[in-house]
Amino acid sequence: MTSHPLLHALIPLVDDLSRDLPEQERYRRLLQALRVLLPCDAVALLRLEGEWLVPLSVNGLSGDTLGRRFRVREHPRFQVLLASTAPTRFPTDSPLPDPYDGLVQGASGDLQVHDCLGCPLLVDDQVWGLLTLDALSPGQLAPVDLGALQAFASLAAATVRVTLRIERLVRQAEGEFQRAEIYRLAAGERPHTLIGQSALFCKLMEDIALVGASALSVLISGETGVGKELVAQALHAASPRANRPLISLNCAALPESLVESELFGHVVGAFSGAVSDRRGKFELADGGTLLLDEVGELPLTVQAKLLRVLQSGQLQRLGSDREHRIDVRLIAATNRDLAEEVRQGRFRADLYHRLSVYPLHVPALRQRGSDVLLLTGYFLEENRSRLGLHSLRLSGDAEAVLLAYPWPGNVRELEHLVARSALKAYGQRRDGSRILTLSAEDFALQGEPPGPPRAEPPLEPEAPVGDLREAVEHFERRQIRASLERHQGNWASAARELGMDRANLRRLARRLGFV
Template identity: 45%
Template sequence: MYAEALQSIALAVAQVRSVDLVLARIVHGLAAQPDVALARLWLIAPGDICGVCPMRAECPDRTRCLHLAASAGGSRESPEEEWARLDGAFRRFPLGVRKVGHIGATGEPILLQSLGGQADWLVRGEWARREGIQSFAGQPLVFRGAVLGVLAVFSRRVLGAQEFSWLRTFADHAAVALANARAFEEVARLRGQLELERDYLREEVKDALSFGELVGRSAALQRVLQQLEPVAATTASVLILGESGVGKELIARAIHEHGPRRERPLIRVNCASIPRELFESEFFGHVKGAFTGALRDRAGRFQAADGGTLFLDEVGEIPLELQGKLLRVLQEGTFERVGEDVTRKVDVRIVAATNRDLKAEVAAGRFREDLYYRLSVFPIEVPPLRQRREDIPLLAEHFLRRLSAKLKLPTPRLTLAHVQALQRYDWPGNVRELENVLERAVILSRGGRLRLEGALPEAGATRERKVATPVPGAPFLTEKEWRQREQENLRAALAAAGGKVYGPGGAAELLGLAPTTLASRLRALGIRHEKS
């Protein structure tokens, strides 16, 4: 090995930012030198294969060891032998054991200039004699006082002190390049994590803004809100139950924002939208090449939510055969990316939501009982809008202001007639449907009087009256009495509107009728009114 050659390798190594490329260029660059039979590099990492490691009997401490990370070289006698493999008998070295472990534990280099007289240092003496190995040089990779690993060279000629000194300098450069590559990869990982959180948060903000805030004063809603404060302050799993459109995601967001993890991300997963074959990738992530289309490493939702909250929306839609994989990470807090054997640990709070009756699903064998109990530590049931009709005026005002600003139109006035019409409707789509109806009404109004006709489903608006059951003994009106009551009602509306039928503030608007319909009724009943 010559100084110029080592300097050239060091320059090539310094130009890459990937740890794998740094390691490969180090060993391949050394192995390409004359008389170098084998170059290997081990890195210190946590113990991982202790149960099957060939050196487990010699290992004094299984928390850390040396992992073979790169290898290059070729046999002089048997060219077909593969010396680049990383899964051989020496893929792990306990710290302090044998020459490589000794270098890793002490940080002291070792040079054996004549292996023939050092038989006690050789495990496979026959291999060394067959390949003509004359010297072993081992250098620690040290960066800022910490040993990162060990660089070893097996040479077919005797290495001198000068070459050993050059290798020491090269090892220092290699350690710096390795540390820099690790830093670059960590920066890239953090950038990817931030970008992932940014994308998820943008999606969440968009969804949240399209739905509105928790609005209402009804007793039914207040009962829900009273449950939020105590559970939000904990890390307990919460299961939010309720029909579609009632605001389960808003409840989840309130739990997160009032809890100890509010500074960390809230990541939402729509379980119903994930294809079966992509379930593991979506939740746990994958590595490049794990499957067709996996063009780069991708972090999963659990990793994105680490330290924060994971909101599992429509959790009842997860296929039964995939529920066990979710249960494992909830129980143990660990998972593996698709295509990777590294076990990762996460700390995630789980908030789940469903419009299904999970108890019935468990009884029917469609949902795992153990997963149900893991999720439903603290269940919260959100009432449908038809059970909190008194909140409709506040919700309608809230949506009208926001939708008008979104559509850049004047905010239309909400009248008593509008409120009554909205409260008569059953709202099978709940708050989400209310928002959609009001958005259609604002568009139809074109900056004028709020027009619910054409926006509010007529069949639904009368459903409640159609299914009402007559109460025995209830008072009723004769036709004459009904006509008299209708006249009184119309005159009262005209008086309140100052005699106006048409236009803003007119009797038609107060009654929630089309002006032409009201005018026709007034003529039929012989009621005079101001021409407007």
């Protein structure tokens, strides 16, 4: 390969270093030029995050690849590339499985990679990530000059340095000095992370970065399953309290009698069963962040006490007169319209305003367009690892049905659907292939979401005409039983559907004699 075409490709990319371009556009241009210059079917730029490689930009690979997270120890080719200081060319008959098997676009069959080379990217003398090239035909990459790839790797590293420098300046200008903490790795299993590229998602991430570094209370709203807890984790990670605990409490999962004890703690003898002193969630979160999930389910009596704690910064454990001073940043989450709850008298207006200093709305999955495929890629890679496959991928018709489906259960539904579909398809394999393709039929998304048929609630026979009080009670029993059946025994959801306070619904049910 002569230097002329290489120089022709490098000059515009060098010029890009001085231009104001979005991060994704810089990386896209880099890979586009690399694929035009070198005879490959796919290229990828990956960032090393602890024990994971995260794709930042790809060209020639399926769209869901950007949502995947590759654990290095599960991919021996990545291990070899990261251990080298120079470009590495793998033999065409290498027995090591390729991470991109089944992910290269534009071919049929198993789509296995037969030619592969790559190069580590060094930023400030540290391995930052990888640049990889793959081809479907054996020997296709043989003409590639490894010196040319090294030159591209150096340019890619320069592009990364420019991007990081711009990002650093933006963080300093906006006071977002801990934004990178959003992506911190926990020990052991990598936690689920926020993934997306849609306009609504990017706006959410901007808001997280903006308010995360502040001490403001945040009210996170959104439908069930959109990832409100992940948003809370990102807010905590972006805050100066990131090295302190994030404590969560699901307000809908506790009976009313235990909510106060869980929040504020208790002393021995405070109530029957209180055999020792116990700290509540506020004290456990001291110096850190407290997440109140489903905060709209809190009883009004507890709301008043919560407001007093937020206003004074002091609390008393149940059964004690001693004051405990606490320093907690509060994040609340709800799938209810709290403003409407205030208008209906089911939520205190003063507490609502105290919680919603900075409201954040998490968009529904159906509003996020092709983010569905990125999230699917993330979940596919998780399940590929669990099932011990070389590749777990989507067919074209599967992508189409996933994009068309309305996702009433949002990201949580998608996660469970991918896991269920992958396991079923794995169990139905006939040829023992290590590359598994999920089709539209595997997802079974025609009409209603997949799941066991819902049995109709057993209804009592019609009440006899006569006593009006008995007829009313008969009707109330039917309505409550039917609502509980629809909501799988969740009293808070049933109360919301029936327009009642949860505690009042339980009292009515007890009076009617079936709880």
